[in-house]
Structures are given as structure tokens and as C-alpha cells.
Amino acid sequence: MLRIPCPWCGLRDETEFSYGGQAHVAYPAEPSTVDDDAWATYLFYRDNPKGWFAERWMHRAGCQRWFNVVRHTVTYEIAASYPPGASRPEPA
Amino acid sequence: MSEWQVTPRLPEHPDVLWAEAEPKASYDVVIVGAGGHGLATAYYLAKNHGITNVAVVERGWLAGGNMARNTTIIRSNYLWDESAGIYEHALKLWEGLEADLDCEVAFSQRGVLNLAHSLGDVREGRRRVNANQLNGVDAQWLTPDEVQKVAPILNISTDVRYPVLGGTFQPRAGIAKHDWVAWGYARAAHALGVDLIQGCEVTGVLRDGDRVVGVDTVRGPIRAGRVALAAAGHSSVVTSSLGLRLPLQSFPLQALVSELLEQVLDTVVMSNAVHVYVSQAHKGELVMGAGIDGYVGYGQRGSFPVIEHQMAAAIELFPIFARAHVLRTWGGIVDVSPDASPIVGLTPYAGLYVNCGWGTGGFKATPGIGWVFADTIANDRPHPLAEPFSLARFDSGALIDEHGAAAVAH
Ligand SMILES: Cc1cc2nc3c(=O)[nH]c(=O)nc-3n(C[C@H](O)[C@H](O)[C@H](O)COP(=O)(O)OP(=O)(O)OC[C@H]3O[C@@H](n4cnc5c(N)ncnc54)[C@H](O)[C@@H]3O)c2cc1C
Numbered sequence: 001m002l003r004i005p006c007p008w009c010g011l012r013d014e015t016e017f018s019y020g021g022q023a024h025v026a027y028p029a030e031p032s033t034v035d036d037d038a039w040a041t042y043l044f045y046r047d048n049p050k051g052w053f054a055e056r057w058m059h060r061a062g063c064q065r066w067f068n069v070v071r072h073t074v075t076y077e078i079a080a081s082y083p084p085g086a087s088r089p090e091p092a
Numbered sequence: 093m094s095e096w097q098v099t100p101r102l103p104e105h106p107d108v109l110w111a112e113a114e115p116k117a118s119y120d121v122v123i124v125g126a127g128g129h130g131l132a133t134a135y136y137l138a139k140n141h142g143i144t145n146v147a148v149v150e151r152g153w154l155a156g157g158n159m160a161r162n163t164t165i166i167r168s169n170y171l172w173d174e175s176a177g178i179y180e181h182a183l184k185l186w187e188g189l190e191a192d193l194d195c196e197v198a199f200s201q202r203g204v205l206n207l208a209h210s211l212g213d214v215r216e217g218r219r220r221v222n223a224n225q226l227n228g229v230d231a232q233w234l235t236p237d238e239v240q241k242v243a244p245i246l247n248i249s250t251d252v253r254y255p256v257l258g259g260t261f262q263p264r265a266g267i268a269k270h271d272w273v274a275w276g277y278a279r280a281a282h283a284l285g286v287d288l289i290q291g292c293e294v295t296g297v298l299r300d301g302d303r304v305v306g307v308d309t310v311r312g313p314i315r316a317g318r319v320a321l322a323a324a325g326h327s328s329v330v331t332s333s334l335g336l337r338l339p340l341q342s343f344p345l346q347a348l349v350s351e352l353l354e355q356v357l358d359t360v361v362m363s364n365a366v367h368v369y370v371s372q373a374h375k376g377e378l379v380m381g382a383g384i385d386g387y388v389g390y391g392q393r394g395s396f397p398v399i400e401h402q403m404a405a406a407i408e409l410f411p412i413f414a415r416a417h418v419l420r421t422w423g424g425i426v427d428v429s430p431d432a433s434p435i436v437g438l439t440p441y442a443g444l445y446v447n448c449g450w451g452t453g454g455f456k457a458t459p460g461i462g463w464v465f466a467d468t469i470a471n472d473r474p475h476p477l478a479e480p481f482s483l484a485r486f487d488s489g490a491l492i493d494e495h496g497a498a499a500v501a502h
Pocket residue numbers: 124125126127128129130149150151152153154155156157158159160161162163164165166292293294295322323324325326327330345346347381422423424425426450451452453454455456457502
């Protein structure tokens with residue numbers, strides 16, 4: 001069981017959360033000018049690292065807010081949890 | 093009833109089936125990953141195309157990845173024509189595999205039942221049965237009473253949260269003994285001259301401009317005319333050294349077994365809606381699985397809530413399972429693609445071929461994909477059955493959405 005720190009509610013069980021995949025993937029600023037390649041990248045391509053990963057979570061059974069977490073995809077250790085809009089902190 | 097149900101038994105443990113090889117300086121083809129897909133690909137390269145200067149390089153031990161961890165469900169009742177093509181090709185090969193490899197693989201065609209629990213499920217199931225029949229894939233729609241005949245211990249009472257409203261049934265589907273399949277392919281490939289190299293992690297892909305010319309490994313570089321990836325959950329890790337991104341996310345997928353029980357279930361039962369699937373292995377243990385864990389991960393262990401959820405579902409469907417005990421649980425890392433269909437074929441690099449994205453359901457494809465991938469590598473163009481599964485479909489938008497047929501189902 002993961003224990004995930006919600007920036008607003010504190011440490012809670014993983015079953016309270018929904019997963020949102022890679023963080024910091026912005027919707028294209030000028031959608032009408034984007035070519036097929038860039039659309040494919042935006043829609044279908046995500047990082048898949050064996051290591052540190054910045055990802056989105058939503059506290060579904062709590063405050064229902066989205067936030068970001070930096071988590072290690074092998075040890076599952078969580079190095080940081082931060083509100084949307086903030087930039088990604090580097091794990092120590 | 094198959095022979096396996098009448099006299100449950102396993103073949104004797106075999107003697108050494110292949111010899112360990114030292115990596116040579118170069119090969120015509122290097123295959124990365126000695127799971128079922130890598131081994132089958134090597135076998136058909138040698139057998140169908142006469143290409144025997146081949147190495148299969150494996151990070152751990154032969155077939156210690158998902159090949160050793162899957163729940164061995166084999167079926168071909170997917171929705172779309174493209175999928176019917178590749179999975180039915182595989183199923184036909186399964187039907188002749190013991191004779192071809194000259195070894196037992198305990199392929200037991202005991203049928204697979206996919207339960208429907210809602211009007212939406214019923215419509216999806218009937219539609220899939222029709223699609224299957226049009227594609228020459230055996231499929232039937234069963235009413236709850238007919239479902240009960242196939243699986244008498246199943247609870248079809250209407251007095252549960254998600255009653256059984258019917259189900260699809262594919263009689264030719266079934267299970268096999270996964271490690272025997274891997275060993276059978278390994279032995280046959282080795283006999284044809286293929287080098288099987290364990291403990292040899294690929295750490296990078298060597299290239300000369302836009303052409304791939306070999307791999308870097310923990311045991312030194314190996315040159316290769318062609319490099320074929322069959323690294324399943326670690327495909328993204330392997331291609332990252334080239335800066336080649338794949339539309340994959342890797343997730344842990346778990347399974348578990350009970351202690352050995354008397355034969356109570358003669359078929360495979362899967363339920364997407366209540367999220368569990370069950371079969372009874374040849375020795376007698378109940379084999380159960382469910383969906384992937386909820387987040388990207390490479391830790392080969394599962395998240396506990398997934399186990400809890402699937403057990404609740406299993407007990408609702410099979411009340412007698414409440415008395416069974418869990419003996420072991422484990423996880424494997426599966427490479428999930430955006431449309432729940434595999435990615436097979438050429439890449440932007442000449443001499444580099446990918447086979448990945450099989451996610452939760454690639455065991456059943458083992459003979460078929462080995463055949464088709466070998467042909468793709470040998471001829472440097474996609475085999476017709478692989479063509480729709482190209483990496484390029486994510487740019488063109490020609491997705492093959494099998495979420496309905498693949499969801500929890502493997
Ligand atoms: C719990 C579970 C249940 C499943 N149930 C089913 C089922 O019922 N039916 C079904 O059809 N499918 C099922 N699957 C999916 C199926 O197991 C996979 O799709 C299939 O095994 C993938 O092909 P493979 O056998 O070649 O993979 P693997 O056996 O995982 O082979 C990949 C190999 O590549 C090696 N490798 C990775 N990186 C490197 C590297 N850098 N260098 C060298 N080698 C490397 C790995 O060590 C591994 O041995 C299940 C999977 C799991 C985990």
C-alpha cells in the first residue's frame with residue numbers, strides 16, 4: 001500500500017487517490033497549428049522511466065484536488081508532493 | 093473433457109534442454125529478451141527463414157520475466173479484424189505446437205467464458221461474438237443457465253450486486269504450461285543453432301547514423317545485422333538509450349494461486365465488470381488475477397488493495413472459494429499501450445525492430461508473434477498480420493482499440 005502525501009490533507013492510503021499519469025504535460029498552446037506528429041506526442045507519448053517520475057494524483061476520497069508527486073518507480077519512495085503550477089523539485 | 097482433467101499430472105522435470113552460450117562478437121540477428129516472444133522469434137527465424145546466426149540475450153534467466161509470471165490464458169476472441177488475424181493465427185499454431193516442438197506444453201482447450209453483468213456488457217459481448225464468427229473465430233453467446241452448465245460452481249443467482257446476465261464462450265480457448273512453452277522453444281531454437289545467453293543485460297543500442305549495428309551489454313558490445321526487441325515491460329528502458337520514445341507505460345500486474353484443490357472448475361472464467369479471472373491449473377491450484385496496479389511501476393511486487401479487490405470479486409462469483417487459502421502472490425511488469433493493442437514492426441532506425449505493448453495479454457500470442465516477428469525481421473518489412481500494429485498508427489490515428497476485449501482480460 002502506497003502512503004501518499006496530499007499537500008492539503010497530509011499522508012493518506014493509496015486507495016483514496018486516482019492516478020493521472022505524467023505531470024507537467026501541457027495542452028498545446030495553439031492547437032490549430034499543431035501537426036500530426038506533435039498531436040501524437042501530446043496524446044499518446046509519455047515518459048516511462050525506471051527511476052524518478054513526476055506524476056499527477058487526485059485526492060478522490062478527500063479534498064478532490066489534483067497535485068503532483070515525485071516518486072521512484074522501482075522503490076516507490078516519494079520524494080516530493082506539490083500543488084499544480086509549482087515546478088518540479090529535484091529529489092535529493 | 094481433456095486428458096488433463098481426467099488424469100491431472102505434469103510431465104517429468106526435464107534434463108538440461110539447451111547449452112549456455114558465450115556471446116560471440118557478432119550475429120546476423122540479436123534478439124533482446126528471452127521471454128516467450130524472444131524465444132519463439134528465434135525459433136521461427138531459424139526454422140522458417142534459415143537464419144541461425146542468432147543470439148537471444150537475456151538480462152536475468154531464461155523466461156524469468158512475464159513468461160514465468162502470467163496466468164496462461166489463451167484465446168482469440170478479440171473484437172477487431174486486425175486482432176482476430178494475429179490472435180487466431182497464434183491459436184492455430186498452439187493447436188499444433190506440441191507436435192512442432194516435439195515437447196509437451198499441456199495446452200488444454202477447456203474454453204474461456206467472459207461474463208456479462210450489465211446491459212452494456214451484454215451488448216458488447218454479443219457484438220464481439222458476432223464479430224468473432226464473421227472472422228472465423230469460434231464464439232458463442234451463453235444465457236445464465238448455459239453459463240452455469242459450463243461452470244457449475246459459479247453463482248448465477250440474481251441476488252448479488254452484479255448478477256451474471258450471460259457470457260461469451262470460446263470453446264477452443266484454454267491454458268498451457270508457460271514454462272514448458274518457453275523451454276520447448278528454447279530447446280528447439282538451440283537445436284537449430286541459436287545462442288541463448290543469460291545474465292547479459294543490454295545497456296544500450298549501437299548505431300551508425302540511422303542504422304542500428306548492435307547492442308552494448310554488461311558483457312561487452314555485440315555487433316548485429318539486425319536488432320529485435322522483445323523486452324516486454326522494459327522496452328522503454330532499452331530504447332531510451334537511442335532517444336527513441338515508445339507510447340508505453342509500464343505497470344505491475346499481479347496474480348496469485350491457492351493451495352492445491354480437487355478439480356472444481358473445468359474452464360476459464362473471466363469477469364471484466366467485477367474484476368477477476370480464474371482458472372484451475374493442472375496440479376489443482378486456483379489461479380487468479382485482475383487488473384494492473386494503479387500507477388506506473390517497475391517494482392515486481394503488487395499493491396495490496398488490488399489483491400483484496402479481486403478476492404472480493406472472486407468470492408461473489410464463486411462462494412465456495414471463501415474456504416480457499418492464498419498460497420503465493422507475485423507481480424510482473426507489463427507494457428501497456430494507449431489502445432490496448434501491441435506494437436510490432438519497423439522503427440525509425442534501420443535494422444531495429446520492436447515487439448512490445450502486449451501489456452496484460454501477450455502470452456496467448458507467443459507462437460503467432462514469434463512467427464510474424466521473425467518474418468518481419470527476415471524480410472525487413474511488416475508481415476501482413478503485423479502491419480496494422482505499426483508504431484506509425486499513433487501518428488495516423490488508425491488505433492486498434494481493444495479495451496473492451498482486453499480490459500481486465502488477459
Ligand atoms: C501476472 C500476469 C498475468 C498475465 N496473464 C496473462 C494471460 O493469462 N494470458 C496472456 O495472454 N498474457 C498474460 N500476461 C501477459 C504476458 O505474460 C506478456 O504479455 C508476455 O509474457 C510478454 O512477452 P514475453 O513472454 O516475451 O515477456 P517476458 O517474459 O517478460 O520477456 C521479456 C524479457 O526481456 C528481458 N529484458 C528486459 N530488459 C532487458 C535488457 N535490457 N537486456 C536483456 N534482456 C532484457 C526480461 O528480463 C524478460 O525476460 C500476464 C502477465 C502478468 C505479469
